[in-house]
Amino acid sequence: MPITAIDVHCHIVPGEFPAYAGKADASRWPQMAAGSDCRHKNVMIAGKNFRTVSDECWDVARRIEAMDKMGIARQVLSPMPELLSYWLDPADGLAMSRHVNGTIAQMVALAPKRFAGLAMVPLQDPDIATRELERIMADGHRGVEIGSNVNGVAIGDAKFEGFFAAAEKLGVAVFVHALHPASLERIVGPPRLAPMLAFPNETSFAVASMITGGMLERHPKLKIGFSHGGGTFGFIVHRLTQGWKVSPIIQEQIKTNPLDQARRCYYDTLLFSVDALEFVAKSFGLSQLFIGTDFPFELSEKAPLDALEKLGLGEAERAMLYSGNAERFLA
Amino acid sequence: MPITAIDVHCHIVPGEFPAYAGKADASRWPQMAAGSDCRHKNVMIAGKNFRTVSDECWDVARRIEAMDKMGIARQVLSPMPELLSYWLDPADGLAMSRHVNGTIAQMVALAPKRFAGLAMVPLQDPDIATRELERIMADGHRGVEIGSNVNGVAIGDAKFEGFFAAAEKLGVAVFVHALHPASLERIVGPPRLAPMLAFPNETSFAVASMITGGMLERHPKLKIGFSHGGGTFGFIVHRLTQGWKVSPIIQEQIKTNPLDQARRCYYDTLLFSVDALEFVAKSFGLSQLFIGTDFPFELSEKAPLDALEKLGLGEAERAMLYSGNAERFLA
Numbered sequence: 001m002p003i004t005a006i007d008v009h010c011h012i013v014p015g016e017f018p019a020y021a022g023k024a025d026a027s028r029w030p031q032m033a034a035g036s037d038c039r040h041k042n043v044m045i046a047g048k049n050f051r052t053v054s055d056e057c058w059d060v061a062r063r064i065e066a067m068d069k070m071g072i073a074r075q076v077l078s079p080m081p082e083l084l085s086y087w088l089d090p091a092d093g094l095a096m097s098r099h100v101n102g103t104i105a106q107m108v109a110l111a112p113k114r115f116a117g118l119a120m121v122p123l124q125d126p127d128i129a130t131r132e133l134e135r136i137m138a139d140g141h142r143g144v145e146i147g148s149n150v151n152g153v154a155i156g157d158a159k160f161e162g163f164f165a166a167a168e169k170l171g172v173a174v175f176v177h178a179l180h181p182a183s184l185e186r187i188v189g190p191p192r193l194a195p196m197l198a199f200p201n202e203t204s205f206a207v208a209s210m211i212t213g214g215m216l217e218r219h220p221k222l223k224i225g226f227s228h229g230g231g232t233f234g235f236i237v238h239r240l241t242q243g244w245k246v247s248p249i250i251q252e253q254i255k256t257n258p259l260d261q262a263r264r265c266y267y268d269t270l271l272f273s274v275d276a277l278e279f280v281a282k283s284f285g286l287s288q289l290f291i292g293t294d295f296p297f298e299l300s301e302k303a304p305l306d307a308l309e310k311l312g313l314g315e316a317e318r319a320m321l322y323s324g325n326a327e328r329f330l331a
Numbered sequence: 332m333p334i335t336a337i338d339v340h341c342h343i344v345p346g347e348f349p350a351y352a353g354k355a356d357a358s359r360w361p362q363m364a365a366g367s368d369c370r371h372k373n374v375m376i377a378g379k380n381f382r383t384v385s386d387e388c389w390d391v392a393r394r395i396e397a398m399d400k401m402g403i404a405r406q407v408l409s410p411m412p413e414l415l416s417y418w419l420d421p422a423d424g425l426a427m428s429r430h431v432n433g434t435i436a437q438m439v440a441l442a443p444k445r446f447a448g449l450a451m452v453p454l455q456d457p458d459i460a461t462r463e464l465e466r467i468m469a470d471g472h473r474g475v476e477i478g479s480n481v482n483g484v485a486i487g488d489a490k491f492e493g494f495f496a497a498a499e500k501l502g503v504a505v506f507v508h509a510l511h512p513a514s515l516e517r518i519v520g521p522p523r524l525a526p527m528l529a530f531p532n533e534t535s536f537a538v539a540s541m542i543t544g545g546m547l548e549r550h551p552k553l554k555i556g557f558s559h560g561g562g563t564f565g566f567i568v569h570r571l572t573q574g575w576k577v578s579p580i581i582q583e584q585i586k587t588n589p590l591d592q593a594r595r596c597y598y599d600t601l602l603f604s605v606d607a608l609e610f611v612a613k614s615f616g617l618s619q620l621f622i623g624t625d626f627p628f629e630l631s632e633k634a635p636l637d638a639l640e641k642l643g644l645g646e647a648e649r650a651m652l653y654s655g656n657a658e659r660f661l662a
Contacts, residue, residue: 149517152516154517154518154519156519156520157519182513182514182516182517183513183514183532183533183536185483185513186480186483186485186513186533186536186537186540187485187536187539187540187543188485188487188488188539188540188543188544189487189540189542189543189544189545189581189584189585190543190580190581190583190584190585191580192574192578192580192581193539193543193571193574193581195574196567196570196571196573196574196575197535197536197539197543197567197571200563200566200567200570201514201532201535201536201563201567202514202517204528204532204563205514205517205518205528205532206517208518208519208524208528209517209518209519209520211520212518212519212520212521212524212528213519213520214520228570229566231566232531232532232535232563232566232567234566234607235531235560235562235563235565235566235602235604235607236527236528236531236532236563238602238603238604238607239527239531239559239602239603239630240524240527240528241603242527242603242630243523243524243526243527243630246629246630247523247629249521249522249523250521250523250524252521253520253521254520254521271566271569271570272569272570272572272573273566273569273614275610275613275614276565276566276569276610276614278610279606279607279609279610282606283604283606283607298577298578299570299573299574299577
């Protein structure tokens with residue numbers, strides 16, 4: 001009897017965007033342009049093709065077809081990260097949020113047994129984002145996706161205190177995805193390496209900031225999960241913990257062992273290596289992992305269950321990894 | 332019968348620096364100031380105490396005493412990374428190199444069975460650095476330590492082509508250490524977190540640049556090793572390899588599988604986690620690892636052999652990890 005598999009990390013793009021109706025600056029407001037065939041469209045941002053996307057991004061039937069092939073019973077839909085739009089005027093960001101969140105709600109309504117939704121909020125204005133968070137949770141979303149940083153400020157910064165306090169209070173699942181990484185000046189070689197080389201480090205800084213900024217200590221009931229297995233934080237946490245142990249100046253501000261704090265967060269399985277997944281499971285605990293695929297984008301896991309089956313887990317552990325942990329995160 | 336252990340990653344600081352004798356700018360030329368007791372000194376750079384260091388940095392007898400306690404038969408001495416001085420005028424950088432390299436040569440000469448040396452060269456001027464590399468190898472150094480970037484440019488950049496070509500031709504071991512990392516703006520919390528949070532990512536960009544910049548493909552016999560287990564590259568390499576597999580545009584410029592390239596490099600064991608070390612050994616191969624401790628600094632491994640013993644290795648593998656791989660790297 002197969003265990004139900006839930007994919008917590010996969011993205012949607014609406015099939016269309018409304019015309020810009022704001023009062024600030026239309027230049028970075030996304031628009032859809034026709035692609036090279038009827039099943040693809042180009043997401044145009046600031047006059048450039050940001051990404052060519054397939055109809056799997058918005059078409060529920062096409063999505064379910066792919067899910068059935070991959071063995072995924074349920075997808076937790078979240079916005080393509082570039083749609084988080086933190087660089088727009090807050091009012092425009094709110095308008096984009098409502099369009100994207102509405103799209104997600106519609107997709108979930110079309111197949112509520114196959115989908116659940118993570119919304120977005122305009123974190124460039126934490127107060128607006130917090131109010132919107134309270135509002136949207138009434139719409140049936142299971143939580144929110146946020147970026148690893150908001151216009152260069154890591155999410156553990158004190159300016160997001162109110163947002164995380166509200167998320168904790170409401171019991172909202174917060175899923176963190178790498179966005180606009182730093183360090184791009186360190187990349188040498190062909191184009192398009194940033195998603196491979198810089199995003200995992202970016203995610204690591206986001207996890208670290210929640211610990212070193214004291215956010216997790218102040219919000220012990222916050223449910224927070226990180227994409228791509230936490231990026232490279234699986235390595236960093238051990239070095240951070242060692243530094244914490246030997247540095248009184250750091251212990252003064254961070255009371256709880258960083259590794260113990262990290263073991264309260266969730267992480268997806270998207271690491272493209274069974275060895276990496278085993279290591280992350282040892283570092284953070286198997287109870288903290290859920291499936292993530294990055295469907296339907298290029299650098300996604302096409303056969304997510306294959307890697308998991310190689311872990312040699314017992315039935316109870318397998319059930320946790322396939323769905324139990326995700327259900328706890330999203331409850 | 333115990334196997335000889337070689338520590339390839341440990342640093343020295345000269346007991347004194349000469350007065351600035353250059354013609355450019357004296358402000359960032361290091362000077363030693365007395366510490367709070369006779370066994371410590373402060374390395375003053377630009378009028379600030381960069382780091383308080385102990386006499387284990389320069390005193391051979393004190394060093395050997397510590398090595399005996401740690402079970403280290405031989406240390407491979409390299410400069411404290413901040414001494415690499417890439418931000419100085421090239422002539423000043425060359426003068427600093429000669430002072431530091433002379434100190435290392437003297438320390439090795441005092442106990443040639445307990446020490447070997449890695450020199451430094453002023454890579455802010457790759458031509459001068461290349462000529463100096465050729466000169467110093469006659470002084471008995473086993474190789475060089477270089478930074479992960481030179482004034483913000485990752486080492487895989489084409490401007491270092493001549494340097495790596497010479498290193499390959501001479502058979503010089505090149506040991507890469509994280510230096511002045513990017514992404515510091517992503518750190519939230521108490522001071523002094525950069526060595527924990529940013530350095531491992533920085534090292535990862537350096538390894539990646541040698542692969543994605545084509546440097547390793549152009550110099551197949553180059554012997555290169557990376558500090559801190561390659562930083563976070565153990566994770567990144569799997570994602571990079573996946574991206575390489577699915578992206579023709581990247582394969583056009585990078586012909587060889589990135590994981591295969593990574594498995595030609597060396598990495599130290601300084602990860603503060605047996606699980607991390609096991610994972611890195613699986614990723615890169617046990618034949619590519621050597622001991623590193625960061626002795627005698629704060630965030631160092633005080634009992635390096637304890638972690639290695641937990642790996643449960645057979646005698647032959649243990650011999651490789653303790654000394655065989657280091658000897659191959661330094662030969």
